[in-house]
Amino acid sequence: MRETPSVTQRCTSDRRDGAPCTAQAGASGYCIGHAPGAQDARRKGGHAKSRAERAGALVRAMTAGELEERLRALEDGGGGKVSP
Numbered sequence: 001m002r003e004t005p006s007v008t009q010r011c012t013s014d015r016r017d018g019a020p021c022t023a024q025a026g027a028s029g030y031c032i033g034h035a036p037g038a039q040d041a042r043r044k045g046g047h048a049k050s051r052a053e054r055a056g057a058l059v060r061a062m063t064a065g066e067l068e069e070r071l072r073a074l075e076d077g078g079g080g081k082v083s084p
């Protein structure tokens with residue numbers, strides 16, 4: 001059980017619960033969840049979010065019209081009828 005630095009480097013950041021992050025780190029020394037770019041993206045919506053909150057944000061990003069269109073497309077696809 002020997003560690004092999006630089007090949008399978010562990011993320012040096014901490015998780016939300018304070019425990020050390022054990023995810024595999026990339027070239028930046030952080031995992032994809034803790035990479036500087038990822039933190040920038042997260043800042044937009046405030047603090048780290050749960051998966052459900054992220055999904056909610058995705059839905060919110062869609063306009064009501066887009067949402068309706070998607071729902072309609074789902075219904076059309078289920079019925080096997082797709083009109084141009």
Ligand SMILES: [Zn+2]
Binds near residue numbers: 011014032
């Ligand atoms: Zn990490």
